[in-house]
Amino acid sequence: MGLFGVAAVADLAALGMPSSTISRRVQAGHARRVLRGVVKDGPDEPTGDQRAAAALLYAGPSSVISGGEALRRYGLTDPSPDARILVVVEEQRQRTSSAFVDIERTERLPRAVTIDGLDLAPLDRAVIDTVRREDRIDVVRGVLSEAVQKERTTVSRLMAELAAGSQRGTALPRRVLRDELGVGVRSVAESWALELHADSGLPPALWNPRLYDPTGTYIAQADAFFPDVGLAWEIDSRRHHFLLPDWDKTLRRRARMQSYGLVVAHTRPSRLRADRAAVIEELWGSYRLAASRPCPDLRVVAAPDTNSA
Known part of the structure; x- marks a missing residue:
């Protein structure tokens, strides 16, 4: 037999094995037909x-x-x-x-x-x-x-x-x-967030931009970012409820962004579809909070391979 114990009947015949022999092996349970003209060793499921x-x-x-x-x-x-x-x-x-x-x-x-x-x-x-x-x-x-x-x-x-x-x-x-991907979205949940943002009346947002301080020190990559007020919007993956190291990483990332003066809003993916009105209201509240503060001095780099790049 060939790769993984599978062979074409025509190839076996070309090597000198009569078709009658192949049929007898199949009937005896020594081989099994997988597809028309293709057999494998043994009677078990492929x-x-x-x-x-x-x-x-x-x-x-x-x-x-x-x-x-x-x-x-x-x-x-x-x-x-x-x-x-x-x-x-x-x-x-x-x-x-x-x-x-x-x-x-x-x-x-x-x-x-x-x-x-x-x-x-x-x-x-x-x-x-x-x-x-x-x-x-x-x-x-x-x-x-x-x-x-x-x-x-x-x-x-x-x-x-x-x-x-x-x-x-x-x-x-x-x-x-x-x-969606062309503007920087990188997950299904972020696509839902993009749809919600389009219905929210909020100003434009950047998706998955990298944020740096004026010296070039990397801060974080925000899921969405409102550059006019310095608001980062994070779509918390459901896996963070189960994987403690990932959740700890999220908390450190949030604290780092806040330490540079950013307001950080968080939304669970399920709420983007089941609780849209409340999420829009909360996002507007975070936006107004960010607008009431001095906008942090940051360098914002768009996600690679976006339409705006």
Whole structure:
């Protein structure tokens, strides 16, 4: 057998194993059919690696795994609940989707990136192939923001990949890249905050800018910042309720910003949707408090790769 104990029946036949022998091994429980024309050693359910290897064998030469399966192998989150595997093949390949494999033919077959013996689409292509198939905006936000937040790619690179490929399903990711990540938003919760800010009537805010004192000493990176009054708005991640070191880091960050004269407002992500009116009122209260004080003398650097950069 080949990679991960998986092989194409045609390859085994080319090595001299008769198809009747393969059939007998399957019937006897020594092997198992994974996909049409693809078998594995043993009768047990195929592992994730075996499913991926089988998908490539089924799709044929030069095929690459893209979508959520590729994201997972790049160390990012696979948003697919059904564990289907997207395989991209050249336009001329006559192959249809089957079982857990989705086949997409393309004129832009990417050069493979091999990880653990499996041929994957480049990360930018895998990200865009994933979000083009999603109609849930928070899933699109999560996939795009994770890749950028973890510095695995940039907004500009994703925009370029989006423009170069199929335009089917691109409206939603284009909007998120341009109007949210493009202004500095870097998480789903911050996208909710951006929407709330748009309805609040508050002055413009910068998203994820880096703050420095006049000597160039780094202070912090605020989730959102109102430069006209020196107000920082922090969207407290829910994980801080469970991870004490992260919560301690947040408290130190808050104290550091306050020590430079900043007013710091905090909002839990859940309240951005469930308690919008109260959050807007609280944010206005913090804004008025900051406006009543002298605005700190700071150097503000916009988040990298934003529309304003």
